Amino acid sequence: MCSRSTPQAVPVWKRREARKMSSSLREEKQVSSSAPFLSAARHLNWSSIPIERPAEGIERQMVVGEQMMICRFRFAPLLVTPEHEHLHEQMSMVISGNVRFFVEGVERIAVPGDVLHFPSNCRHGATMLDEEVVLIDIFTPVRQDFLEPHVPNSE
DSSP states (O other): OOOOOOOSOOOHHHHHHHHHHHHHHHHHHHHHTTSSBOSSOOOOOGGGSOOEEEETTEEEEEEEOSSOEEEEEEEOTTOEEEEEOOSSEEEEEEEESOEEEEETTEEEEEOTTOEEEEOTTOOEEEEEOSSOEEEEEEEESOOHHHHSOOOOOOO
């Protein structure tokens, strides 16, 4: 459980200990934020998450939990992600740019602020329109295929 109670009066020596602990936790956060999975509660910032380049025109950042993961994607203009399906339930939120999604054969244009839900095994794909697109995707269960080391194509 992640709840915290605040005592009414804290002796000076305890406040000093708390400051030392807080400093130690900040240092731990900087060291551990790049780890793909930790079982403890975390507070992260996208600026501290490593950027991967799984394919030309795609940048991906990931925070992985026990049963779910969140990814921030940056897609180049006009990039196409072919239609596909997977057992993972997915929610996608458009942060910037416009995207033409194909969901079960139906075309939809998504704009910043739109959220799409893809149930398990729902066929979907996307085409970025004429500007860079940033998406936040949430998957459950964790996409193990995203955690496997990526070897860039040398062609």
